[in-house]
Amino acid sequence: MELAELLRRMVIERASDLIIKVSTPPCLRIDGKIHFLDVDAVTPQEAREIYETIEDTKRDGFFNRRDIDTSFDMPGIGRFRVNIFYQRGHLGFAFRHIESQILDFAELNLPVDVMVRLCSLPRGLVLVTGVTGSGKSTTLAAMIEYINTHFNKHIVTVEDPIEFIHKDKKSVITQREVGSDTEDFHTALRHVVRQSPDVIMIGEMRDRETMEVALSAAETGHLVLSTMHTVNAMQTVERILNFFPPHQHNLIRLQMSLILEGVISQRLLVRRDGKGRVPAVEVMVATPTIKELLLEGRTTELYKAIKEGAYFGCRTFNQSLKELYEKDLITLKDALEAADEPEALKMELKGIIKGAQPGDFGFKF
Structure with a gap:
């Protein structure tokens, strides 16, 4: 064989x-x-x-x-x-x-405007999250490639292992693999800020030490991109806090309110036409309201702020799923199974106003 x-x-x-x-x-x-x-x-x-x-x-x-x-x-x-x-x-x-070809945001069915805005930031922390196999590495590669194509910067990546191979365009890209280019993740991260980076890509936020380096690098003027195995923005914020002991939580909340610029959470769904999969994407951008919620530890209110933050580029999973369904890219069944609030999504897709009864519109769920 x-x-x-x-x-x-x-x-x-x-x-x-x-x-x-x-x-x-x-x-x-x-x-x-x-x-x-x-x-x-x-x-x-x-x-x-x-x-x-x-x-x-x-x-x-x-x-x-x-x-x-x-x-x-x-x-x-x-x-x-x-x-x-x-x-x-x-x-x-x-x-x-x-994949040998790194696709752009439009080809990946990602929200182009907000992705471009996040990649154009001079500093801050941007996280791509989702379960295993949700396309995090692909999205991260597209972000690196956008910066590489549009900006003159030094991008340093620390990966385990290196997946997508980037070729220098406008930027110079230093790709370091744990085990062959550096002894371990922590050693590489301790030295990364001494390598004159503008952008630092960390393959995965695995532990407290990794997160400390990311927060520190973002605070000192670098754009830091990474991934986490969390399902949405709210869980991501809680996971970051849980890396640290309780007596440090107020400090971490302050840091997040200052430097966490965006959380992009993904779920892959089978396309209706059977030609692969398409991502549903929740986007949390650091709006003034969200910064205030992060600072005050009001994590449970983040969903409402994301839902109401469309002007800034925010979107909930339900809003993303509704858009995919309306474009005939996914089935109703798959949309409801992937939704955070399936009943609310069902109501939106049926055109029902909050507070109305199903029978008022002459159909059954």
Whole structure:
């Protein structure tokens, strides 16, 4: 069972992921759903051969750590990220295809005006959030590419692993990979501000130390871009606070009110036409009201402020889903399943004014 053939099949089928483990046939994730390939189950020897195919310096420490993330190019096929792990005593793999072309905001169905505005900021912290597989890395790559195309800046990235490869255009881009270019995340981040960056991209906010570096860098005049595994802006703010002990929360709230410029949260939905997936996007921009809420710790009021902040570029998931549905990009069923407030979305899509009864309009839900 050749890895190259499996990866080629992955690209042809437009699958986001390829999962390989012993005693089971390989499977592809297509539009979010698992599909087993019609081939024999993977043997321990085949798993070992796949492992040997992946040439990377990080493999040296794999048998001690039992988990690694890395990325690699398969000639003639494409670029891939892989997590190598052990399960039930055998090797396992989760591959993700990295598109060679970095798409722009319009091609990704992202709100162009607000994305451009956030990328044009001279300083501050901008976070892209969502669950695993929601397109965070793709959005972050589009943001880096926009800056690269439009501004003369030095962009430094710290990634584990490097996914999208950027070529210098108007900007110079320094891409550092944990394990090959730097010993670990924390070492790289301690030195990043000494490398004359204008923009710092941190692959993921993993812990308190990473967040401290991000907040400090944003405070000292850098634009910091990163991702978090949170589902919306409100949860993102709470997660940032929870990185720190309670006695520091007032200080962190003050810092967020001053430097948190935007939170872009994503959820991918299957397109109605079956041609891939499209993101529903919640956007929280640091409006005067939102800055005040952050400072005062009134996190539960953020949703209302986002809903009422359209003038500044804010939008809720429900507003984004409504737009996607009206453009005939997604089904009603998928829109309601992805909504934060499905009943409210249902009312909006039916054109019902708040406070009216369903029967007043002659239809049933």
